[in-house]
Amino acid sequence: MAPNSAVDPVAAGELNSSAAECGLERADLMAMYQAMCTIRQFELMADRLYALGKVHGTMHLSAGQEAVAVGLGRATRADDYLINHHRGHGHFIAKGADLNQMMAEFLGKDSGYCHGRGGSMHIADFASHNLGANGIVGGGIPQAVGVGLGLQMQRRDEIVVAIFGDGAANEGVFHEALNLAALWKLPILYVCENNHYGMSMDVARASARLPIAQRAEAYGLPWECVDGNDVLAVYGAMRAAAEHVRSGAGPVLVEAETYRYFGHSKSDRNLYRSKDEIEQWKQRDPIERFRGWLIAAGHLDAPEAAAIEAQALDTIERAAAYAEASPDPDPATLTEYVYA
C-alpha cells in the first residue's frame, strides 16, 4: 500500500480505466504519453540548469505529478482558462505551452513568456488563457470566482480551471471561494493536487478529515477523489467534471492524489520524509505505469516508447539551447511588462 494513500493501491503497470471507456483513440494516447515524458524532461532539465546557476530565484518541481497535468489538460479545452499554483509547469505544458518561451522565462530571458520578469512561478500568457500562477498559497481559488463570474455574465462556454495543493485547501479562502462559487453556480473546475505535503507538513497531520474533496459536500458540490498517478483515471474524472461545469450546473471539486519526487523547492533538505517513502511512490510512477499499460494493451511496443521518450528529451534540449542563446532583458526596459 502506498504511504498515506486514500486511494486503492495499484501495482506498477496497471491502470484503472480502459481507453475505450474514456473514448480515447491511439493518437490521443500517444500524445498523452509524449506530454508526460516532455513534462518530466522539462523538470529534470530545469533542475540541471538550476544546479548550473542559470535559474534565478527558486522553483517548485512537479516530477511525479505528470498524470494530473496531462489527464486534466486532455479533458479540458484549449480556450478554457487556467489559474495555476506555484508548482504549475506541467499544467501549462499540458495546455500546449511553447517550450522555448517557457524555458527562456526560467532563465530570465527577454524571449520568455513574461520577458524574464516572472521566472518559474509566474508564467502567464493571457493569449492562451493561462492566467498565471500565484505565490500566495490558495490565492488562485478566489480568483477563479472572479473569472467564473465574468464568464457567466458574458454567457460564454469556456470554464475556468483552478489548481491548488493540499496545503492550500486548509486556507480560509478555500471555504469562502467555494461557498460563493457554489451559490452562484459558477463555471469552475476546482482541482486539488494532493501531493501529500505542504512545504514539509504531511497532509494527514494538517487535515482533520480526508479526502479533502469531501469538503465540497458542505457547499452542495459534486466531488471526486481520483488516483492522480493514473492518467486515464484522471482524464475520465476531469472530463466528466468539465462536462458538468460547462453545462451550467456549477462547480465541481476533483482531488487527485499524487506525489512529488523533488523537495518542495530548492531550499528543501527533505528531512521530513524517508527515502523509503519516496521509493515506494516511485514504484507507482505515473509515466512507467502508463507505458506499461500502453504496451500491455498493444498500443505501443518498447522501441516506440523509447522513441517517444528520446523525442521528448530532444525537444527539451532544444528549448534549453534556445533559452541559453536568448538575450537578457535590456536594463532600460526594467519597468516594462510588470503592470497590466
Ligand SMILES: Cc1ncc(C[n+]2csc(CCOP(=O)(O)OP(=O)(O)O)c2C)c(N)n1
Ligand atoms: C498564504 C501563504 N502561506 C504560506 C506560504 C509559504 N508556502 C509556499 S508553498 C507552501 C506549501 C503549499 O503546499 P500545497 O498547497 O500542498 O502545494 P504544493 O507545494 O505541495 O504543491 C507554503 C506553506 C505562502 N507562499 N503563502
Ligand SMILES: [Mg+2]
Ligand atoms: Mg501539497
